[in-house]
Amino acid sequence: MFEQSSHPRSLRAKDSVLCATKELLDEGGLGAATVDAISARSGVSKATIYKHWPCRTAIAAEAFGRRMADSIPLPNEGNVIDDLTEQVRRVSRFYSGPNGKVFAQLLAASVTDEAAAPYFREFFLDTRRANVAELWERALRRGEVNPAISAGTATDLLFGPLIFRLLTGHAPLTEHEADAITTAALHGLLEP
Amino acid sequence: MFEQSSHPRSLRAKDSVLCATKELLDEGGLGAATVDAISARSGVSKATIYKHWPCRTAIAAEAFGRRMADSIPLPNEGNVIDDLTEQVRRVSRFYSGPNGKVFAQLLAASVTDEAAAPYFREFFLDTRRANVAELWERALRRGEVNPAISAGTATDLLFGPLIFRLLTGHAPLTEHEADAITTAALHGLLEP
Amino acid sequence: MFEQSSHPRSLRAKDSVLCATKELLDEGGLGAATVDAISARSGVSKATIYKHWPCRTAIAAEAFGRRMADSIPLPNEGNVIDDLTEQVRRVSRFYSGPNGKVFAQLLAASVTDEAAAPYFREFFLDTRRANVAELWERALRRGEVNPAISAGTATDLLFGPLIFRLLTGHAPLTEHEADAITTAALHGLLEP
Amino acid sequence: MFEQSSHPRSLRAKDSVLCATKELLDEGGLGAATVDAISARSGVSKATIYKHWPCRTAIAAEAFGRRMADSIPLPNEGNVIDDLTEQVRRVSRFYSGPNGKVFAQLLAASVTDEAAAPYFREFFLDTRRANVAELWERALRRGEVNPAISAGTATDLLFGPLIFRLLTGHAPLTEHEADAITTAALHGLLEP
DNA sequence: CACTAATCGAGACGGTACGTCGGGTCTTATG
DNA sequence: CATAAGACCCGACGTACCGTCTCGATTAGTG
Numbered sequence: 022m023f024e025q026s027s028h029p030r031s032l033r034a035k036d037s038v039l040c041a042t043k044e045l046l047d048e049g050g051l052g053a054a055t056v057d058a059i060s061a062r063s064g065v066s067k068a069t070i071y072k073h074w075p076c077r078t079a080i081a082a083e084a085f086g087r088r089m090a091d092s093i094p095l096p097n098e099g100n101v102i103d104d105l106t107e108q109v110r111r112v113s114r115f116y117s118g119p120n121g122k123v124f125a126q127l128l129a130a131s132v133t134d135e136a137a138a139p140y141f142r143e144f145f146l147d148t149r150r151a152n153v154a155e156l157w158e159r160a161l162r163r164g165e166v167n168p169a170i171s172a173g174t175a176t177d178l179l180f181g182p183l184i185f186r187l188l189t190g191h192a193p194l195t196e197h198e199a200d201a202i203t204t205a206a207l208h209g210l211l212e213p
Numbered sequence: 214m215f216e217q218s219s220h221p222r223s224l225r226a227k228d229s230v231l232c233a234t235k236e237l238l239d240e241g242g243l244g245a246a247t248v249d250a251i252s253a254r255s256g257v258s259k260a261t262i263y264k265h266w267p268c269r270t271a272i273a274a275e276a277f278g279r280r281m282a283d284s285i286p287l288p289n290e291g292n293v294i295d296d297l298t299e300q301v302r303r304v305s306r307f308y309s310g311p312n313g314k315v316f317a318q319l320l321a322a323s324v325t326d327e328a329a330a331p332y333f334r335e336f337f338l339d340t341r342r343a344n345v346a347e348l349w350e351r352a353l354r355r356g357e358v359n360p361a362i363s364a365g366t367a368t369d370l371l372f373g374p375l376i377f378r379l380l381t382g383h384a385p386l387t388e389h390e391a392d393a394i395t396t397a398a399l400h401g402l403l404e405p
Numbered sequence: 406m407f408e409q410s411s412h413p414r415s416l417r418a419k420d421s422v423l424c425a426t427k428e429l430l431d432e433g434g435l436g437a438a439t440v441d442a443i444s445a446r447s448g449v450s451k452a453t454i455y456k457h458w459p460c461r462t463a464i465a466a467e468a469f470g471r472r473m474a475d476s477i478p479l480p481n482e483g484n485v486i487d488d489l490t491e492q493v494r495r496v497s498r499f500y501s502g503p504n505g506k507v508f509a510q511l512l513a514a515s516v517t518d519e520a521a522a523p524y525f526r527e528f529f530l531d532t533r534r535a536n537v538a539e540l541w542e543r544a545l546r547r548g549e550v551n552p553a554i555s556a557g558t559a560t561d562l563l564f565g566p567l568i569f570r571l572l573t574g575h576a577p578l579t580e581h582e583a584d585a586i587t588t589a590a591l592h593g594l595l596e597p
Numbered sequence: 598m599f600e601q602s603s604h605p606r607s608l609r610a611k612d613s614v615l616c617a618t619k620e621l622l623d624e625g626g627l628g629a630a631t632v633d634a635i636s637a638r639s640g641v642s643k644a645t646i647y648k649h650w651p652c653r654t655a656i657a658a659e660a661f662g663r664r665m666a667d668s669i670p671l672p673n674e675g676n677v678i679d680d681l682t683e684q685v686r687r688v689s690r691f692y693s694g695p696n697g698k699v700f701a702q703l704l705a706a707s708v709t710d711e712a713a714a715p716y717f718r719e720f721f722l723d724t725r726r727a728n729v730a731e732l733w734e735r736a737l738r739r740g741e742v743n744p745a746i747s748a749g750t751a752t753d754l755l756f757g758p759l760i761f762r763l764l765t766g767h768a769p770l771t772e773h774e775a776d777a778i779t780t781a782a783l784h785g786l787l788e789p
Numbered sequence: 790c791a792c793t794a795a796t797c798g799a800g801a802c803g804g805t806a807c808g809t810c811g812g813g814t815c816t817t818a819t820g
Numbered sequence: 821c822a823t824a825a826g827a828c829c830c831g832a833c834g835t836a837c838c839g840t841c842t843c844g845a846t847t848a849g850t851g
Contacts, residue, residue, distance in 0.1 A: 510709060512705075512764060516704075534767070548788060551787065551789065561768065561778065562754065562782060562786065565753075565758035566750075566753035569761065570757075572764075573704070573714075585750050589746045590781075595741065596744075597743065
C-alpha cells in the first residue's frame with residue numbers, strides 16, 4: 022500500500038526500518054522512535070526513510086500495527102454474547118498491557134499528524150473493525166442481535182469506551198470493567 | 214486548584230495568559246498556542262508562565278476548559294431517554310464543530326504530555342462526568358435505568374464512541390449517528 | 406564611599422550581604438554569587454541589596470576586595486630589589502591560588518559591567534597601587550631607581566604581566582616565572 | 598583548526614556566521630553578538646552554529662581574531678629598540694581604538710567561558726606572540742638583547758601592561774604612555 | 790561485462806519551539 | 821518608613837527533533 026517499488030533494496034530498507042522502529046517503540050514508546058534513532062538503528066538513511074513514509078508517525082503506525090493484528094485473534098465461541106465478551110476482554114487486556122501505552126501515543130499522534138492518520142487507520146482500525154464486523158455478521162445470521170444496528174455502531178459502542186479510558190486514564194481497564202461495559206452494551210442502559 | 218497565591222499580580226498574570234491562550238486556540242488550534250506566542254500576546258513572560266503551569270498543554274487545557282463547561286448545558290426533559298439523547302447530540306455537535314478539533318488535539322497532547330493530564334482531567338472530564346452522573350442519578354430515582362450499571366460505565370458507553378470517532382475520524386459525527394449510538398446504548402445490542 | 410546611610414539596619418544588611426557573598430565566592434566562584442543566592446543566604450532582600458549596590462559584580466568586588474588588602478602585606482627589606490622581588494612573588498602566589506580564579510572572574514566581569522568598575526578599582530587596584538607607589542618612593546629616596554619612571558609605569562610593568570598570564574593562562578605563574586619577570590623589569594631587556 | 602569537514606556546505610555556513618558575527622561585533626560589541634542575532638543575520642540556524650562552536654564567545658573570538666592578525670603588521674626597522682617601540686605603539690593604538698573595547702570584552706568573556714579560551718588563545722595570542730618572538734629572535738641574533746630573557750617573558754613585559762590598562766582603565770593608552778612603558782622595559786627600572 | 794541510472798548512507802542544514810536561567814525592577818505586607 | 825518576600829519582565833541561553841537537502845559511493849539491470 023501507499024507505494025510499491027519492488028526493488029529488493031527498497032524492501033530490505035523498509036524491513037530494517039520497521040524492525041528498528043518496533044524495537045524502539047518497545048523500548049521507549051513513541052518518544053524514543055525518533056527519526057534519527059530509527060535511521061541510526063536501521064542503518065537506513067533519513068532521506069530513504071522519507072521516501073517511503075510521509076512522517077515519523079506513519080512509520081511507527083506501520084511498525085507497530087503490523088504485528089498487532091495477529092496478537093488479538095478473533096474468538097468464536099458459537100454465540101454472540103461469549104464472542105463479544107471475550108473480544109472486549111482481549112482488547113482491554115491489550116490496552117492495559119505495555120503495548121497499550123504505545124497504542125495510545127500512536128493514536129494521539131495521528132490526531133496531530135494528518136499524514137499519519139491513514140496509516141493508523143489501515144494498520145489498526147480497519148483490520149480490527151473488519152474482525153468485529155465479521156463477528157457481528159455471524160450473530161446477525163443467527164438472529165442474536167438487533168438488525169437495526171450497524172456493525173460500525175456496535176463496534177464503537179463496545180470499543181469506544183475502552184479507547185476513551187485508555188487515553189484519559191479516568192477509569193481502569195480491568196477485566197471486570199470490560200465485562201461491565203460489554204454487559205451494559207449488550208442489554209442496554211434502560212431498566213429491563 | 215493546583216495553587217492559588219491570591220496575590221493580585223499572580224491573578225492578573227494568570228488571567229492574561231488564559232485569555233491569550235484561548236484566543237490563540239480559537240485562531241489556530243493547539244499548534245498556534247506556542248508558549249512564546251502566549252507570552253507575547255499576554256504580556257506575561259515565559260518564566261512567569263512556567264511558574265504557573267508545568268507545560269504548554271496544561272495552559273491550553275485550562276484555557277480551553279474554563280469556558281467549555283458552560284457551552285454544553287445539561288438538559289432536563291423529564292425522562293432519561295430524551296435527556297441522554299439530547300446530551301449526546303449536544304456533545305456530538307460540539308465535537309463536530311470548530312472546538313472539536315481543538316478538543317481532540319488537547320486530548321491527544323495530554324497523552325504525551327504527562328504533566329498536562331491532570332489539567333485535562335480537571336477542566337474537561339470531571340465536570341462533564343459529574344453532569345452525566347447527575348442526570349443518571351435522576352433517572353435512577355425515577356427507576357428508568359438499570360441500577361446495576363454505574364454512572365461511569367453509562368457515561369463511557371455513551372460518550373466513548375463519540376471520542377473514538379472524533380479522534381480517528383473513521384465515522385461521521387452527525388446527529389443521526391449520535392442518535393444511533395444513543396438508541397443502541399439505551400436498548401442494547403441484542404435482539405429484543 | 407558610594408553611599409553612607411548610617412542607619413544601623415543598613416549596616417547590618419550590608420555586612421550580611423558582604424559576608425554571604427564572600428562565602429559564595431569562596432565556594433563556587435563568581436558564578437555562584439547569584440543575587441538570588443546572596444539574598445537567600447544573607448537574609449537580605451533583593452530590593453535592599455540593589456539599594457546598596459548598582460549590580461551584582463559590585464557586591465562581589467566589595468566582598469572579595471575587603472579582605473584582600475590585608476592578605477598581601479607590603480615587604481620592607483631595605484632595598485628595592487628584594488622588596489619588589491618579594492612583592493611580585495606574593496602577588497603571583499595570590500593569583501595562582503584559589504583566590505586568583507575569583508580575582509580573574511571579577512576583573513573580567515568589571516569589563517562588561519560598567520557600574521562595577523569603580524568598585525573593582527577601589528577595592529583592588531587603588532590600595533595595591535598605593536602600596537607599590539610607597540615602595541617606589543622609598544626606593545627613589547634611596548636613589549635606587551630611575552627617577553624618570555613614574556610609580557604607575559613601574560607598577561604596570563611589574564604586575565601587568567602577571568595579570569596577563571592570569572587571564573589567558575598562556576604561561577604559568579610560578580615563583581620562578583615571577584622572578585624572571587622581576588629581573589627583566591629591573592634590569593631591562595637590552596643587552597647590558 | 599578544531600575540525601574541518603571540508604564539506605562545501607559547512608564552509609559556507611561557517612563563513613556566513615563569522616561574517617555576521619564580525620559585523621555585529623563592530624556595531625555593538627560583544628553584547629550585540631547574541632547567538633540569536635548571529636543566526637538571524639547569517640541565515641545559519643542555531644543548531645548548526647552550535648555544531649561548529651561550543652559557545653557564543655568562541656564564535657566571537659574566531660570572527661574577531663581572523664582579521665586582527667593582519668591589522669597589526671610586524672615592523673622591521675633594523676634595530677630592536679625601534680622595532681619594539683613601534684610594535685608597542687601599534688598594539689596600544691589598536692587597544693585604544695574601537696576594536697580595543699571588543700578585544701577587552703572578548704578577553705574577559707574567555708575567562709568565564711572556559712570553552713572559549715582555546716579559541717581566544719588561538720586567534721589572538723598565538724599569532725601575536727609568535728610575531729613578537731620572531732622580532733625577539735632577530736634582536737637576539739644581532740646581540741641587541743639580553744639572551745637570558747625568553748621571548749615569552751619579554752612579550753609579557755611589554756604587552757602585559759597594555760592589557761592591564763585596557764581592562765581596568767586605570768591609566769590611559771596614549772602613545773606617550775606606550776613609549777614610557779617600552780623605554781622602562783628596555784632599560785629597566787633601576788638607576789643606571 | 791562493463792555502463793549508466795537509479796538508489797542509497799551519511800549527515801549537514803534551516804526551522805521552530807522548547808524549558809531554563811539570571812539580572813534587575815516593582816509591589817505588598819510586616820515590624 | 822525601611823525591610824523581607826518574592827512576583828514579575830526581559831532577553832538570552834543551549835537543546836531537541838523535524839523534514840529537506842547535497843554529496844559521493846553503491847548497486848541494478850541494460851547494451
